[in-house]
Amino acid sequence: MTTIPLAPPVPGDDVLVALEKAGRRKSRRRTPGGVVVDVVLVVFGILMISPLVWLIVQSLTVPEFAFASPPSWLPIPFTLQNFADVLDYMPFFQQFGNSLLLAAISTAGALLFSILAAYAFARIDFRGSRLLLVIMLSALMVPAQLVIIPIFIMMRQVGLVDTLASLWLPALINVFQIFFLSQYFKTIPRELDEAARIDGAGHLWILFRMLVPLSAPAIAALAILGFEASWNGYFGPLIFLSSPENMTLPLGLVTLQNGFGAAPAVVVFAAITMVVLPLLVVFLAFQRQIVESVASTGLKG
Amino acid sequence: MSSDTITARRPGALLQRRRAEAAGWLFVSPAVLLFIVFVAAPFVFAIALAFLEWDLLTPPQFVGLANFEQLFTDPELPQVLWNTFVFAIASIVTHLVFGLLLALGVNNLISRSIGYFARVAIFFPFLISWAAVSLLWKYVLDPTFGYVGQYAAMFGIELPNFLADPAWALPAIIFIDLWHTLGFTFIIMLAGLQTVPSELVEAARTDGATGWQIFWNVTLPLMSPTLFFATIITFIGAFQIFDPIQIITKGGPQGSTTTIIMYLYEKGFQAFDMGYAAAVALLVFVIIMGVTLLQFIGRRKWVHES
Numbered sequence: 001m002t003t004i005p006l007a008p009p010v011p012g013d014d015v016l017v018a019l020e021k022a023g024r025r026k027s028r029r030r031t032p033g034g035v036v037v038d039v040v041l042v043v044f045g046i047l048m049i050s051p052l053v054w055l056i057v058q059s060l061t062v063p064e065f066a067f068a069s070p071p072s073w074l075p076i077p078f079t080l081q082n083f084a085d086v087l088d089y090m091p092f093f094q095q096f097g098n099s100l101l102l103a104a105i106s107t108a109g110a111l112l113f114s115i116l117a118a119y120a121f122a123r124i125d126f127r128g129s130r131l132l133l134v135i136m137l138s139a140l141m142v143p144a145q146l147v148i149i150p151i152f153i154m155m156r157q158v159g160l161v162d163t164l165a166s167l168w169l170p171a172l173i174n175v176f177q178i179f180f181l182s183q184y185f186k187t188i189p190r191e192l193d194e195a196a197r198i199d200g201a202g203h204l205w206i207l208f209r210m211l212v213p214l215s216a217p218a219i220a221a222l223a224i225l226g227f228e229a230s231w232n233g234y235f236g237p238l239i240f241l242s243s244p245e246n247m248t249l250p251l252g253l254v255t256l257q258n259g260f261g262a263a264p265a266v267v268v269f270a271a272i273t274m275v276v277l278p279l280l281v282v283f284l285a286f287q288r289q290i291v292e293s294v295a296s297t298g299l300k301g
Numbered sequence: 302m303s304s305d306t307i308t309a310r311r312p313g314a315l316l317q318r319r320r321a322e323a324a325g326w327l328f329v330s331p332a333v334l335l336f337i338v339f340v341a342a343p344f345v346f347a348i349a350l351a352f353l354e355w356d357l358l359t360p361p362q363f364v365g366l367a368n369f370e371q372l373f374t375d376p377e378l379p380q381v382l383w384n385t386f387v388f389a390i391a392s393i394v395t396h397l398v399f400g401l402l403l404a405l406g407v408n409n410l411i412s413r414s415i416g417y418f419a420r421v422a423i424f425f426p427f428l429i430s431w432a433a434v435s436l437l438w439k440y441v442l443d444p445t446f447g448y449v450g451q452y453a454a455m456f457g458i459e460l461p462n463f464l465a466d467p468a469w470a471l472p473a474i475i476f477i478d479l480w481h482t483l484g485f486t487f488i489i490m491l492a493g494l495q496t497v498p499s500e501l502v503e504a505a506r507t508d509g510a511t512g513w514q515i516f517w518n519v520t521l522p523l524m525s526p527t528l529f530f531a532t533i534i535t536f537i538g539a540f541q542i543f544d545p546i547q548i549i550t551k552g553g554p555q556g557s558t559t560t561i562i563m564y565l566y567e568k569g570f571q572a573f574d575m576g577y578a579a580a581v582a583l584l585v586f587v588i589i590m591g592v593t594l595l596q597f598i599g600r601r602k603w604v605h606e607s
Contacts, residue, residue: 045422126325250432
């Protein structure tokens with residue numbers, strides 16, 4: 001989960017422009033080579049999504065006929081029972097809620113504190129600010145697994161193990177966000193601040209009424225990535241959470257297929273489908289924003 | 302002219318200066334407090350922990366350098382580090398090659414709908430949690446349940462039981478990781494391709510350069526910042542690979558997929574040998590710090606900056 005801040009290659013917008021451009025470039029002739037590229041990409045794309053299609057098909061098939069050989073790519077005979085069975089094996093909606101709550105608190109909280117700190121680093125000349133930023137940035141080299149051991153011991157001491165708080169509390173500090181946002185704030189002309197100050201505006205007004213709206217794309221990108229990282233996180237929940245009703249979805253899924261009373265494969269597949277399908281809908285709806293945020297921040301969760 | 306030089310000449314400048322100081326610290330204080338509690342203090346604590354023997358049940362004992370001695374003589378560690386580096390290097394090579402080829406392909410696409418399909422198909426797996434991906438692939442690669450083995454059997458080919466075979470388990474995890482995170486590299490490469498000025502490519506073409514020559518002498522050198530960035534970020538991510546290994550193979554068979562973080566997890570959170578786990582974590586920290594510092598030096602040397 002460690003990330004190193006490096007200058008992103010180019011703003012994310014350029015990727016989107018490139019993607020939109022594909023297909024508009026009428027000047028290029030349809031060459032035999034071009035057709036080969038088309039075919040290769042289509043075949044590659046089909047191979048990429050084939051596990052997902054297979055997943056959804058099996059989850060919709062009557063258990064005795066699922067995972068049949070030769071593989072079936074249509075749900076015959078069709079059933080929705082597997083999805084109903086998921087709820088007998090795991091508190092799916094409880095865990096869905098836990099994941100949602102954890103991702104929402106972590107993302108919103110971290111962004112709030114990052115915005116405040118980034119403003120100070122970008123706009124206020126206070127003694128020690130440079131040293132403070134260097135210290136914080138050097139922490140980006142510290143792997144999450146190193147600090148999680150003491151944090152685990154700490155959480156045990158204060159009795160927060162097996163609660164969502166043990167996960168969102170450490171997530172409230174995000175040095176990468178602070179750095180990224182302060183760099184972004186610095187691209188906004190300082191004259192705007194001066195003008196607002198002459199009109200009697202204070203720091204909070206300048207920050208939340210001016211800089212934050214002007215930085216909306218950057219903040220949205222960080223929010224998307226933060227939410228995604230928290231929603232998909234596994235290492236933290238694995239270490240901190242133990243009761244099924246407190247688990248997040250990724251840990252719940254894994255628990256579903258091992259240990260006592262492991263669910264049948266079709267039920268596991270139905271549960272995975274229940275996680276993947278909503279995600280696909282969200283992705284198709286917000287594709288631009290999601291791809292842009294990944295391209296512009298160059299972050300890997 | 303900055304505002305400070307103007308205000309400095311006004312009376313009450315000192316007061317204003319003080320207020321700025323106070324405001325600055327006020328704005329960073331929540332972040333600083335959280336940083337101390339959840340980053341700085343745990344970091345110091347982790348270093349101290351490496352000098353202790355502690356199972357969290359009995360009181361901790363100071364053991365000096367014993368954990369580090371154990372680290373350097375651990376018979377399992379060479380295999381673990383080997384697995385980790387093999388995974389990381391294979392991950393870099395496969396991600397960069399496939400990511401770049403796909404980005405080149407999509408960049409030169411004629412059909413818009415194929416572009417849309419390719420983008421969705423390549424990028425979407427990156428958004429799925431490792432938990433879901435790992436469970437799914439455990440079945441996909443299963444010799445009896447999975448369609449890979451089923452199709453092979455139809456053609457009379459008997460595939461190895463990839464995830465249960467010590468020779469095949471790590472390559473299988475490398476493959477699954479490629480499927481999962483290729484979309485990220487692809488997007489980064491696509492972004493990098495946009496930094497190559499099309500005039501240069503056109504100029505080379507007018508001068509009679511072949512597609513291959515253009516790629517090798519124009520596109521690739523101009524892409525070097527992106528390639529460098531992708532290499533570093535892939536290495537750091539791959540070096541810390543954990544989720545699919547813990548879920549699919551638990552480090553097996555016969556330790557063939559135990560990577561350094563999996564090893565750390567076993568020592569710290571299964572054997573509850575906190576001191577030794579901290580020593581292993583410090584080793585990870587040193588390696589990642591080394592690579593990060595190397596990239597500062599390497600950037601100047603290898604990267605073509607325009």
